[in-house]
Amino acid sequence: MTLGIVKRTEAEFLAWASNERGFAEALMSFDGDPVALDTYQRQFLADRSRFRWVTKSRQVGFSFLFALEALARCHLREKHTAVFVSYNLDDAKEKILIARQMHEELPLAYQKRLIVDSKTELAFESNGAVKRISRILSHPSKAPRGKKGDVYLDELAHYVNDREVYRGSTALILRSAGQLTGCSTPLGRRGIFWEIANEELRKYPHHARQFVPWWLCRFFCVDTRAAAAQSEHLSTEERVMRFGRPDLIEQFDSLPLDDFQQEFEGRFVDETYSFYPYELILPCTTDDLTVYTDPTSVRAPEGRIVAGFDVGRTRDRSELAVFEEIEGRFTCRMLRSFEGTPFAEQEAELRRLLGTLPVARLSIDRSGIGMNLAENLARDFPQVVGENFTSDTKERWATDFKILLQRRDITLPRDRELVGQIHAIKRRVLPSGNVSFDAERNARGHADKFWAVALACQKERNAVAARPGGIGVRVIG
Numbered sequence: 001m002t003l004g005i006v007k008r009t010e011a012e013f014l015a016w017a018s019n020e021r022g023f024a025e026a027l028m029s030f031d032g033d034p035v036a037l038d039t040y041q042r043q044f045l046a047d048r049s050r051f052r053w054v055t056k057s058r059q060v061g062f063s064f065l066f067a068l069e070a071l072a073r074c075h076l077r078e079k080h081t082a083v084f085v086s087y088n089l090d091d092a093k094e095k096i097l098i099a100r101q102m103h104e105e106l107p108l109a110y111q112k113r114l115i116v117d118s119k120t121e122l123a124f125e126s127n128g129a130v131k132r133i134s135r136i137l138s139h140p141s142k143a144p145r146g147k148k149g150d151v152y153l154d155e156l157a158h159y160v161n162d163r164e165v166y167r168g169s170t171a172l173i174l175r176s177a178g179q180l181t182g183c184s185t186p187l188g189r190r191g192i193f194w195e196i197a198n199e200e201l202r203k204y205p206h207h208a209r210q211f212v213p214w215w216l217c218r219f220f221c222v223d224t225r226a227a228a229a230q231s232e233h234l235s236t237e238e239r240v241m242r243f244g245r246p247d248l249i250e251q252f253d254s255l256p257l258d259d260f261q262q263e264f265e266g267r268f269v270d271e272t273y274s275f276y277p278y279e280l281i282l283p284c285t286t287d288d289l290t291v292y293t294d295p296t297s298v299r300a301p302e303g304r305i306v307a308g309f310d311v312g313r314t315r316d317r318s319e320l321a322v323f324e325e326i327e328g329r330f331t332c333r334m335l336r337s338f339e340g341t342p343f344a345e346q347e348a349e350l351r352r353l354l355g356t357l358p359v360a361r362l363s364i365d366r367s368g369i370g371m372n373l374a375e376n377l378a379r380d381f382p383q384v385v386g387e388n389f390t391s392d393t394k395e396r397w398a399t400d401f402k403i404l405l406q407r408r409d410i411t412l413p414r415d416r417e418l419v420g421q422i423h424a425i426k427r428r429v430l431p432s433g434n435v436s437f438d439a440e441r442n443a444r445g446h447a448d449k450f451w452a453v454a455l456a457c458q459k460e461r462n463a464v465a466a467r468p469g470g471i472g473v474r475v476i477g
Contacts, residue, residue: 020072021045029105040216041065049208054183055197056212057264062183066152067098074134075112078126081149084138085165087158088287088414092138093119099136140287143168148176157187160282166192186268188278194268214264215239220248236261275398275427280405285414293336295356302326304360308455310448311370318346319452330404330457331411347373354381363387363455387455391436397454398425398437404457421450
C-alpha cells in the first residue's frame with residue numbers, strides 16, 4: 001500500500017489556522033518541540049499596525065519570532081515577501097537558519113515547496129494551480145532596495161547607518177500592505193530607534209509601541225504574570241531577586257547596573273559620562289572584517305603588526321589584541337581572551353605569536369603580576385615593551401585611541417562585547433584633581449579587551465616624550 005501526501009492550498013491553510021498565531025501553534029515545531037508562545041509574542045503577532053516599534057530585553061526570542069511570522073505568512077498567503085535587516089551578517093544568516101528549520105519541521109501536507117535555499121534567502125512556490133513565489137530575504141544593516149513587503153529591522157539601535165536604513169525601509173511598505181517593524185535593545189539616548197520609542201523630540205503617532213523587559217519572558221522569569229503586575233513598583237535588584245531565574249541573576253551579578261538595565265530592562269541609559277559615545281565607535285566597526293583568534297590564521301601583513309596584552313588579575317581575563325598598521329591606520333587582525341589560563345601557558349602563546357607573525361611591537365601591562373611575564377619575553381624579543389598602568393599613561397592611551405576614532409583611522413569588528421567595553425570607559429576628575437579613565441568592574445573583567453586594544457594602537461613616542469607624565473595630545477570631552 002502506497003501513501004500519498006496531498007499538498008494543501010493557501011485557502012486550506014486559512015481554514016486550518018486562520019492567522020499567524022494559529023498557524024504557529026497548530027503546525028509549527030522547533031527542535032522537535034511544538035511552538036509555545038509567550039503572551040508578548042502573541043500580542044506582537046496580533047498587531048496589525050503599519051509601524052510596530054518594540055523596545056526589548058536581549059534574548060527574549062524576537063529573532064525567532066520574526067522568522068516564525070515570516071514563514072507563517074509565506075504559507076498563509078499566495079505571494080509574500082519578508083525582508084530581515086540585522087546587526088551583522090551572522091545574525092542575518094541565523095534568521096534564515098531558524099526559518100529553514102521550522103519549514104523542515106512543518107507537516108508535509110502543509111509545506112510549500114522550497115525552491116531557493118541559501119544562507120540569506122529562502123523562496124517557496126505556492127501549492128495552488130497558479131504558481132506564486134514567496135520569499136524571505138536577510139542581510140546585514142543596509143537599506144533594502146527594490147522589494148516590497150514586510151520589513152524587520154532587528155537591533156536597529158545598533159546600526160551605524162540607522163537613519164538611512166529606516167528611511168529606505170519606509171519606502172518598501174508604501175506600495176504594499178506590508179508592515180515595518182523596528183525592534184531593538186536600547187543603545188543610549190541617541191538615534192532613530194530612541195527617538196521613535198520615546199518621542200522626546202517629536203511625536204510619531206502612527207507607530208504602535210511594545211515594551212518587552214526580561215520579566216515578561218518565561219525563560220528569565222519564574223512567574224511572568226505576577227512579575228508583570230508587580231515589577232513596575234520594584235527596584236531592579238528587587239525584581240531580579242524576586243522573579244529572576246538563576247541565569248538572569250548571573251547576568252545581573254556580571255554587569256554594571258546601567259548595563260543590565262539597558263540590556264535587559266529596556267532603559268535608554270544617558271551617555272553623558274562615557275568618554276567614547278556610540279556615535280564615535282560605531283562608524284569604525286564593520287561586518288566585513290575577519291578577526292582571528294590564532295596567529296597562524298592571520299594573512300601575511302602589508303604593514304606593521306602591533307599588539308597589546310592586558311594581563312588579567314585574579315578575577316579578570318587576560319586579553320590580546322593584534323592590529324596591522326598602514327600609514328597611521330589600524331585594522332584589527334586578531335583578538336583572543338585567556339580565561340583561567342596559567343601564566344606559563346599565556347607566555348607560551350605570546351612566544352608563539354612572536355614567532356609566527358612579524359610583530360614590530362608588543363606592549364604588555366607589566367604592572368603587578370604582569371611584571372615577570374613582560375620581563376621574560378623582553379629578554380628574548382626586543383620588540384616587547386613593558387608598560388606601567390598609571391593615571392598618566394592611561395590618559396595618554398585613552399586619548400590616542402579617541403583621536404583614532406575621531407579620524408576614523410581604526411577598523412574594528414562589529415562585536416557587541418568589544419563595543420560595550422569601549423563605551424564603558426568613563427573619564428572622571430578625582431577629588432585630588434587627577435583624571436581617571438576606567439570602567440566599572442564586572443564578573444567578566446574591567447574593560448580588559450579595551451585596554452589591550454588601546455595598548456596596541458597607542459601613538460609611539462620618542463624617549464623624551466615617553467617619560468612618565470608626558471602627554472603629547474589631550475582631547476577634552
